[in-house]
Amino acid sequence: MLAPERHELILRSLRRHGRLRVAELAGELGVSAITVRRDLAELDQAGLLRRVHGGAVGTVGPAPISGGQSSQLTIGIVVPNSTFYYTDVIRGAEAMADRYGARLVLGVSGYDVAVEAERLEKVLGIGVAGLLLSTALGDGRAAELGGWLDDIDVPVVLMERAFGFPDVTGEFDHVRTDHAYGAALALRHLVSLGHRRIGINLSASVTSYWLLKGIEQAASRLGIETFVSPVLLPAHGEDPATLAQLDAFLAECESFGAHAVLVHSDEPAARLVERAMERGLRVPEDLAVIAYNDETAAMAVVPLTAVSPPKLMLGEMACELLLRKIRAAPGRPAATQHLNLLPELRIRASCGALVTGQAGVHAG
Known part of the structure; x- marks a missing residue:
């Protein structure tokens, strides 16, 4: 069967059913799913239908979800979550839309790959025209993709992820923060303040993959020593276990001779x-601190110098x-x-800020 004949049958079926699925069309036309996808792409470019996940719909647009036109x-x-880091990402996307x-139609995976698959199916199933995706799989886990990204039948732009060949067949558009640069920015600032040994503490997150790369490269170029602590720092709490974790990292810094730290x-x-000050250390005189993310850094007891992703x-x-x-x-x-x-570095009192009454003299 020639392509024009298939196109006519596809459009006839679309007028009859209102929505088409690749698998059903392949069986009906006696061709491969790849051929059907190519036909749908050509008809989409001609403005005769609109491709959606798993098939196609008419060009009048998707049905409203809750009272929309x-x-x-x-x-x-x-996205992995709708709070903290991704709150502003969602706000920015919503403003542009x-x-x-x-x-926008939002799905939240909670960094769970199985939940993400369900959310994707629901969001794509309503007939969206395109997809903004920050998958639960970080760049360091690209081998787990298994080709599913290639199966999405609408335009996709990845956010804070950068997947490409050989983990996926084609190249996907992406917009991401250069977190490796952000880590280098922090180390460069600490070195400018005279620090040559720097302690690193990173949360177990997707961002840490790129921070580690940036730290390794920057440390080599700057000729400084760093150590990456295995201690998982708590965000809050006063119980003995929490305090022990904080004390363990401070002890590591003391043993290493580090008077500056980068914490994500x-x-x-x-x-x-707070714990360092409870133990009699002065911030930034005895311990200079840079945080990564800059969501609540300015509200710390000592306002934190922080790397701020855009x-x-x-x-x-x-x-x-x-x-x-x-x-x-x-076409x-x-x-x-x-x-x-x-990202940019926002300098505050925890290191590099001007000391009150001593213009030109920097703390930390």
Whole structure:
């Protein structure tokens, strides 16, 4: 069967059923799923239908979810959580979607791969035109993808993730923070203050994968010594176990001769400062501290110098990139883009801030 014949049958079936599925079409036409996907892509580019996860729908737009207009463009956004770090990412994406007259449908995975699969199925199943995705799988776990990312049939822009060949067949657009640069930014600042030995404490997170890379590279280039502690710092608590963890890291710093630390993220860094002061240490004179994330760093007992990822801008740029891909002219697809956004260092009292009454003299 020639392509024009298949296209006519596909459009006829779409008019009859309102929605098509790749697997059913492949069986009905007696061709492979790959051939069906190619046909749907060609018809989508011609404006005759709109591809969605697993198949296609008509061009009038997805059905409303909760009272919206049926013609309004709908975009899916699936993230590990909707609080702290991702609050601003979601806000940025929502603001950009609003500028384009589109709406977002949110799915939250809780960093659980199985839950993420369910959320993706639900979000894609309503017929979204595209997907913003920050998967529960971090870049260090790319081998676990198993090709499922390639099976998504709508444009995808990854946020804070960078998956490519050989873990996926094609290249995906992504917008991410250059966390390796952020780690280097922190170490460079501490070195400028005279520190040559620096303690590192990282939470068990996706971000830590890139922070470690940045720390290794920066330490080599700056000619300094660092140690990465295995101690998991608590964000709060006064029980003996919590205090023991804080004390253990402080003891490691003392043994290593480190009077400066980089801690991911804000809450453990703030609790470390409190414990250090309880033990008679001065911050930043005896212990200079830089936090990573800058969500609550400014509200610590001693306001924390912090590396601040551009979370709001990340959401805005990812959403704009996706919308441009969706609205690209048929036959002229938008180029794939890999965008790295640089975080900034916000200097406060925990190291590098001007000492009151001593202009030109820096603490920490």
